[in-house]
Amino acid sequence: MITLGNDVILASDILNVVLLVLMLITALSLIFLRNLFAIIMMSGIFSLTAAVLYVVWDSVDVSFTEASVGAGISTVLMLATLALTAPEEKRIRQRHWASLAVVTVTGALLGYATIDMPRYGDPEAPVNKHVAPRYIYESGKEVGPPNMVTSTLAAYRGYDTLGETTVIFTAAAGVITIIGAARRRRRTSADVSKVREV
Amino acid sequence: MEFPGHFNYWIVIVMMMAGFYVVISQGNLVKKVVGLNIFQVSVFVFYISMGKVDGGTAPIIHPDWTTYTNPVPSVLILTAIVVGVATTALALALVVRIRRAFGTIEDDEIEAQEEAQS
Incomplete structure (x- = not known):
């Protein structure tokens, strides 16, 4: 415990700040990376850091779900996609001033909205x-x-x-339909060409 | 105790905007999905940060404790994480399908091919 003027700073607060800054650096590095493998790994690191932060914030259930599902399954799915597609982004595209402006304005509005919010850890907060x-x-x-x-x-x-289970079922059905349908069609066309050869 | 105050929310907003920027400005479809993921996790961090209570502990009943962190954001985000992975899987399946149909996952090349066809 450190005192700074009238404020008491707990070790967990320091951990909170350090981990958040780490997450921020990871998120910003994504913009500049081109190798898709590195990008996916960064996304995994981002999720894992978030999982550690949830422990600092006493939400242990969310933490292990994030570590296993968010950092684990998401990363594996993305790597599987990478194996089926291209390993690298084609080129760095020119700066997008329009999207940068949209992002800045949205961020500024959201930042303005936080002024009314209760401070972190307030027991009297409406939530x-x-x-x-x-x-x-x-x-x-x-x-x-x-x-x-x-x-x-x-x-x-x-x-x-x-409702969550319904969403998972729908997504699974969607994935099977999207990927499975293409495979079936390819097989059918192969059969047709075989018939032609005969 | 004023520190960290609103610091968490500001960092979350910058991370969210980084994800948003990747989604709207980058041409690679896998990178767009990663950007969406970053946006999503930032929102989760925001929610869980709001549920923290000073001097509280994990929301598991124990005779030595009377102050607990709010379980409601945890429950909402548990649902959201799983739904997030489901939508990511669907998006990635679409990327794989697009790659099969067009032979590329760069959105400007896909656009060029579509224009050439029509």
């Missing part, structure tokens, strides 16, 4: 009022498991989870 106290203090009695995230996910917000 920590409303339903959150009920989930925290009643879920042990009402649902059972000691982990509040589990009880909220499975009981209070069960429909969200049902």
Whole structure:
């Protein structure tokens, strides 16, 4: 614990800042990289750093989901795509002043919106009022498991989870249709040419 | 305790805008998907950062603790992470399909081929 004037700075706050800056550097480096393998690895590093940050912010469930699903499966999927496509971006394109302007304006507006927000860690913030106290203090009695995230996910917000499974099913069906259909067509055309040869 | 105050939100906004810039300005489709991913993870970081409570611990009931971090953002983001991977998978499948149809994953070359065809 360090004191700076009237402020008390906790070790977790320092960790918070360091990890966020690390994430920022990773995100910005993506703009300048051209090798797609490096880009995908950077994206994996970005996710893993985020997973560590979630532990600093006491959200352990999100942390291991991010580490396994976000950093793991996403990276593997992207590498698989890379194996089927080109390894490198063709060339550095000229600076896009229009998109840079759009991004700056959007960022400035969002930054302006944060002025009204409660500070980090404020127990009185609106997000920590409303339903959150009920989930925290009643879920042990009402649902059972000691982990509040589990009880909220499975009981209070069960429909969200049902919707999530629907989305996963739809995405899986979509992937199979998109990739599978092309393969089937290729096989059919091969069959046709075989028939012609005969 | 004023530090870090709004610092987290500002960094998140810059990261989000970096992802956004990659999506709208870069021509490579895989790079666009990575940019979208960066944007997504920045939003997750923003949500989880909002749920943190001073002096709280992980939201698991324990007799020694009375202050817990808010479980609601965690639940929302758990759902969002999985949905995010599902959409990434779909986007990458489309990239693979585009590569098969056009032989390239650069958007200006795809555009040029489409113009040549019509």
